[in-house]
Amino acid sequence: MTALLLALAVSLSVFGAFHGIRLYRADVKLPSDLALALEVGATRTTAVGSLVDRIGIRWAPLVLRAMGAARVARKRRQIDMAGNPAGLTIDRYAARRAVYGVLGAAGAFSMLVNGQLVAALLMVAFGLFWIEVGLWSAIRVRRDHIERTLPDFLDVLAVVVSAGLGFRQALDRVAGKYEGPWADEVRITLQQMDMGVSRRQAFDELRRRNDSEQVAQFVTALQQGEELGSPIVDTLIAIAEDMRRTDAQNARRRAARAVPKATFAVTMFMLPGTLILLVCGFVYGANVDFGALFGGG
Known part of the structure; x- marks a missing residue:
């Protein structure tokens, strides 16, 4: 009971601190880029996600500076590969990282005060990796969906190109x-490509955005x-056939990997x-009398 009351007190303290800072800085206007990220993201995420973004968006520049330019570039590429889930941007990622980090630190401190080391480590892991888990997932x-769709897409594209349309028009149609x-x-x-980028560069960017x-x-x-x-038709058909062979091998x-796992589950549990x-x-x-069996009278 004491641990629960202490955790509740810490939670209320954290909430009070955030609320006080929000009131203190209520008249401070967000930079235009952060305000735009917050406005766009709010239309594509949940109510909880929007609340987390609004709490942490002011600390996004601080988190980005702490990450460094190289890590920010890698994280921006990961967000692109994830397809900007729920309108996620690098600024909203930094805002969520700040909020989850504070909550994880507060929770870990409250658990350590009560001597619960394992729970404290779990809270630290929450603060550090919760946003990363969602991004990795x-x-x-997204990669699995693309790899399932691509062979059929190429088959249809080959048929449309063979019907006489140019490659670019066929891509748009399909x-x-x-x-x-x-x-x-x-x-x-x-x-x-409509904006003047060469076809080779546009497809290089397509490859860079997708971890597939x-x-x-x-x-x-x-x-x-x-x-x-x-011929482009022969190339498309050959690519689709290679992809299907790769899918079958995978x-x-x-x-083959599932058989040992199933055997382990059967042996250890079932x-x-x-x-x-x-x-x-x-x-x-058999109605065994254990008392008589073990000499209990």
């Missing part, structure tokens, strides 16, 4: 029939085919539980 989900991250990436690439071997394979094969003068690898159930059933059905 978004990157993986992307309009798809939804999801890959269609968004194709539209971004087309917009870059299949996207890299698609861009590399497309550029090599363009340099060698091979599926076999995942299945088999002992089944044996215990059988022995208990036999003992109960």
Whole structure:
């Protein structure tokens, strides 16, 4: 009970500190870039996420300066690879990092006061890695979605190109029939080419934004085919077939890794539980007198 009251007191203290700072700085106007990031992000995130952004956005420049230019560049690339989930930007990432860090530190301090070392370590991990876990998960989900969509997209694109449309027009036509991250990436690439970026540079940017071997394979094969003068339809069909073979090989690898895991689960949990159930059933059905058996009278 004492630990719960102490944790509640620390939480109220943290809330009071944030609220007091907010009142103290109520007349301070946010820089235009931070205000724009906050306004845009609020339309694409949850109410809790918007509240966290509003609390921490003033400390975003401090967090970014502490991270350094190189780390900020790497983090911005990770956000791009995640597809800016829920409108996430580098400024909103820094705001959430500040808020989660303060909450994790306050929680760890309250746990240490009560001698709960494991809980304190968990709170420290929350403050350091909670935003990172969401970012890593978004990157993986987005990459899996793109790799599932890409082979079928290339098949349809090959059919449209073979019907007589140019490659750029065919990309625009096919992307309009798809939804999801890959269609968004194709539209971004087309917009870059409309703004004067060369096709090679636009596809290089497409490869940089996506942490996917299949996207890299698609861009590399497309550029090599363009340099060698091979027909674009044959190149697209060959890329799609290679991707399907790669998917089949990856599926076999995942299945092979799943067998030991299933065997471990059966051996460690299901088999002992089944044996215990059988022995208990036999003992109960035999009406064994344990008192007489062990000399208890």
